Amino acid sequence: MAERRDPYPEKLAELEDLLGLIDDRNQRIDMLIETADRFREVPAEVAERPYPDEHKVPACESEAFVWAKKRDDGTLKFYFAVENPQGISAKAMAVILDEALSGAPLEAVANVPDDVVYRVFGSELSMGKTMGLMGMTTMARLSAERLLASNAGR
Amino acid sequence: MTAIAERGYHDPDALVTTDWVAEHLDDSSVRIIESNEDPLVFRAGHIPGAVEVDWARDLNDPLRRDYLDREGFEKLARRVGLTPDTTVVFYGDKNNWWACYAFWVFQLFGHTNAKVMDGGRLKWEQEGKTLVRDEASYPASDYDAPARDDSVIRAFRDEVLAHLDAKGSLVDVRSPDEYSGRLLHMPEYPNEGALRGGHIPGARSIPWARAANSDGTFKTAEELRAIYEGEHGLSKGDDVIAYCRIGERSSHTWFVLHYLLGYPNVRNYDGSWTEWGNLVGVPVER
Numbered sequence: 001m002a003e004r005r006d007p008y009p010e011k012l013a014e015l016e017d018l019l020g021l022i023d024d025r026n027q028r029i030d031m032l033i034e035t036a037d038r039f040r041e042v043p044a045e046v047a048e049r050p051y052p053d054e055h056k057v058p059a060c061e062s063e064a065f066v067w068a069k070k071r072d073d074g075t076l077k078f079y080f081a082v083e084n085p086q087g088i089s090a091k092a093m094a095v096i097l098d099e100a101l102s103g104a105p106l107e108a109v110a111n112v113p114d115d116v117v118y119r120v121f122g123s124e125l126s127m128g129k130t131m132g133l134m135g136m137t138t139m140a141r142l143s144a145e146r147l148l149a150s151n152a153g154r
Numbered sequence: 155m156t157a158i159a160e161r162g163y164h165d166p167d168a169l170v171t172t173d174w175v176a177e178h179l180d181d182s183s184v185r186i187i188e189s190n191e192d193p194l195v196f197r198a199g200h201i202p203g204a205v206e207v208d209w210a211r212d213l214n215d216p217l218r219r220d221y222l223d224r225e226g227f228e229k230l231a232r233r234v235g236l237t238p239d240t241t242v243v244f245y246g247d248k249n250n251w252w253a254c255y256a257f258w259v260f261q262l263f264g265h266t267n268a269k270v271m272d273g274g275r276l277k278w279e280q281e282g283k284t285l286v287r288d289e290a291s292y293p294a295s296d297y298d299a300p301a302r303d304d305s306v307i308r309a310f311r312d313e314v315l316a317h318l319d320a321k322g323s324l325v326d327v328r329s330p331d332e333y334s335g336r337l338l339h340m341p342e343y344p345n346e347g348a349l350r351g352g353h354i355p356g357a358r359s360i361p362w363a364r365a366a367n368s369d370g371t372f373k374t375a376e377e378l379r380a381i382y383e384g385e386h387g388l389s390k391g392d393d394v395i396a397y398c399r400i401g402e403r404s405s406h407t408w409f410v411l412h413y414l415l416g417y418p419n420v421r422n423y424d425g426s427w428t429e430w431g432n433l434v435g436v437p438v439e440r
Contacts, residue, residue, distance in 0.1 A: 124210040
């Protein structure tokens with residue numbers, strides 16, 4: 001896995017460090033399930049079904065959707081929907097991305113690598129599952145990159 | 155959905171309904187095994203009394219690319235309290251894709267007293283049946299397994315090459331994009347995919363999920379025959395090798411062809427595209 005690039009979202013770094021200390025598979029899973037239990041779907045004022053395809057995560061079999069809304073302080077607030085009721089990993093990932101990236105400096109969000117998925121879930125994920133979770137990360141990062149570019153007048 | 159016995163399957167006993175499972179939760183001769191793609195799903199809630207068999211941790215050798223050996227299988231079987239007489243019922247997420255994979259690995263060790271719960275986890279959930287987070291444990295059992303037999307239902311690279319020369323039937327169960335070579339791998343993880351895209355020459359493209367209904371149950375034999383035979387020209391007497399990326403999706407198709415349609419000669423090429431697409435010199439078609 002690549003070294004973290006600076007700046008890096010502080011809360012994400014803390015979570016990765018914490019998960020890195022957990023060797024027990026079940027303990028990690030239970031922590032991620034508790035995380036998934038905090039999942040809250042995108043509020044109706046942001047989006048309503050049917051969710052538009054441009055917010056759909058490519059290759060995500062859990063049918064995840066991502067929205068990024070600019071806040072007054074210039075950072076982003078992330079919202080998610082996961083349409084597959086069995087998409088528990090996707091819900092956990094959504095909570096992690098929201099809690100760690102919403103309100104973080106855009107430059108830090110733009111430095112989140114796709115392989116954060118392995119740092120969070122471990123290496124035993126299937127390719128399909130990994131692609132979907134990476135896709136969620138990519139969409140969040142791209143939102144920050146686009147806003148940075150817009151701010152810079154590019 | 156039509157009752158299993160009325161769907162025209164070759165071996166209807168290979169499937170059980172969610173109701174059957176619900177009626178056998180306390181049956182000590184039955185062990186319910188959940189196998190999922192998503193590692194969080196089992197511990198987030200499972201059928202009461204079920205145990206988890208994880209495709210990566212439990213079924214694969216941790217070092218070599220291969221399945222567990224006899225000793226490993228015995229250890230697994232003893233851990234979940236199986237005897238050779240235990241009726242094992244597999245279920246899981248993704249339309250039982252991983253349940254069929256675990257079922258297939260169990261057949262390599264001759265545990266034929268095995269079934270798949272039709273509709274898998276999705277149907278159980280949709281019916282509002284009980285899910286629990288408490289994990290069951292069973293006293294360790296005695297289980298003496300035979301040596302793994304790879305000769306009947308598993309195909310290796312050289313056998314696929316020979317099969318190709320003999321113009322045997324090949325079924326590629328991946329997505330159309332994988333079959334066509336448009337999708338190779340995750341962009342930043344080429345080691346997870348293949349250096350070449352496409353399919354084994356002559357392979358028919360029949361994505362695995364076509365065998366399942368939207369509620370995760372298997373289609374009737376007539377509907378399955380319309381797909382595999384009507385659309386793609388397979389016939390029961392064919393020697394068939396199915397493959398996907400690592401052999402997990404193709405185990406679902408193997409189950410369909412062998413148990414539901416009664417094809418006697420079906421093998422799963424678990425090396426699949428992650429092996430074939432990286433091999434030097436083998437033919438590839440796009």
